Amino acid sequence: MPTISVIGLGAIGAAYAARIADSGAPVELRVVAEGDRAERLRTHGVRVNGRTYRLPVVDPADDRTPADLVVVAVKCHHLPEAIAALRHEVGPDTVILSLLNGITSEQALSEAYPEAYVPLAVAVGIDAVRDGAGVRYSTLGWVDAGDPIPGGRSPGSVRLERLLTETGVPHHINDDMRHVLWWKFLVNVGVNQVSALLEAPYALFQAAGPARELMIAAQREVVAVAQASGVDLTEADIEKFLGVLATLGPDNYTSMAQDALARRRTEVDQFAGVVVQLGERLGVPTPVNTVLLQAFQAKHQQWGVD
16 A cells, blocks of 8 residues: 655645545555644644545654655745655655745755655646635646656656556646746746735736736746746746636635735745846846845735744
8 A cells, every 4th residue: 555645734735635535545645744733633634625634643753664655745945844854754766746836846855865756746726725724725736747857757757647646636747847847937936926915816817907917027037037047938838827827716815825914924035036046147137026025025024924
């Protein structure tokens, strides 16, 4: 019986953990957590779309057989803690599936656990949000994943595809994941940041207007930086996103907007911060993302979060 471990039961992690639990697949599903978070999960479980799931919780310090698949769904600024917490979850046959935003988590995980297979991966089209003590979503979307280096399917990608198929997780195994990873980065730099700035749901961006135009302006800077980095993003990739955007629940919020509404630290460093850094290195102007970075640094200061 394969083992699947999940670390990070926020909106994304909880939604996919619930899907795996609902699949009825013969897998051992467990959650990696410690301290107060572990106690809350053991006592109350996690609530997704009105249903409470009570999943086994394992402590990072305890020895155990490594998992076949580890799903990492923490916030970017919690990745170093998650990497340390996975030391007993990873072996030479483990697949580590990172569903973090941004374009840097896979490299960090690969460097920490070179014995594991770490595909490039993104969650696309999911509109999961925290709802009080639980999580709700209307669209689960899908996981795009594939080998970091294009070519024939690696044994790791074959194992990943089998596990996702068996557990009913919608997915595509993609042969050009570098492009897809940057496309999701373009999505997040645009809609996540501007929706968080305005504390607005998807509806504001599904209609023409200044909010949508600001979003697209931020995304165009990603296109420019990507092209300077040798990644073939174009205006067509923005149009592709607008098609996905139209399918999302209009009253739902991006994860970054949820953080802004709750006055939590946002992932701006992984979005505008990376765009600005790459722009400076490559000689590409990034004025929109420079202002977004400064705006959220000011918000963090105002909220008193690091």
